[in-house]
Amino acid sequence: MSTATDHRPSPAAPGTVAFIGGGNMARSLIGGLIANGAAPATVRVAEPNEATRQGLAADFGVSVFADAGTAVDGADAWVFAVKPQVMREVCATLGDKARAERPLAISIAAGITSAQLDRWLGGDMAVVRTMPNTPALLGAGVTGLYANPLVDAAGRARAEALLASAGTTVWIDDEAKMDAVTAVSGSGPAYVFLLAEAMEEAAKAEGLPADAARTLVLQTVLGAARMLTESGESPAELRRRVTSPGGTTHAAVETFEAGGLRALAAQAIRNATVRGGELSAAND
Structure with a gap:
């Protein structure tokens, strides 16, 4: 696979997507795009960390740059994959280009609204705000x-x-x-x-060996997740089927x-939702 350099004399061709930030989430999207048939030449990545930058070039053959x-x-299409705390600063450096080129701006930063991104890029921008997990x-x-x-x-x-990749x-x-989306699925894996x-921890407290406890829990979570996604049944119905009256599950x-x-779950998701709104206000 070819290795791109940090410099390219001519602009990208139509249909090219630029990632601003090359961290884990950007890497997952880039990997998905390439696996689904996107040409490496149509993907460009701005990433200040040289090791991360060169790793992306080596692994996927995409063009990498130190400068956004x-x-x-x-x-x-520009995908903003930077931390919310630096989004405004990054947008300020790209404002002139954004006003001239009018790209589709896609953000994967938690708590940054489409209005904020639009304003920071100069206004009248097509913006898609997303929350992957x-x-x-x-x-x-x-x-x-x-x-x-x-x-x-x-x-x-x-x-x-792009996100379906x-x-x-x-x-x-x-x-x-969208703050509720962040609270449910963005934070949900945790x-x-x-x-x-x-x-x-409870399994070990009951006397099970650590390796057995780990395997039993992990495979139970995996199996339950597959039943939820593949059975077509509601969580309530699946729970009912395995909960015999008077039994251990009951x-x-x-x-x-x-x-x-x-x-407790409702309050946790409410608190996470509120925190998402606070992050937006804090970065405005």
């Missing part, structure tokens, strides 16, 4: 997307195809609900990890219910 302004030159690294993620009114059908299709996509019509962690589920699991 060079990377986006001529690309008609970490299973995207395995091609098993889910992404919520919101398009501002300036995004046309072609832009929506372009954004969806890492998993399932869900369009959200009301941007105010909730599952926490439950698995607690189950593993004893455990009653304990969860008595402990307020549902209310």
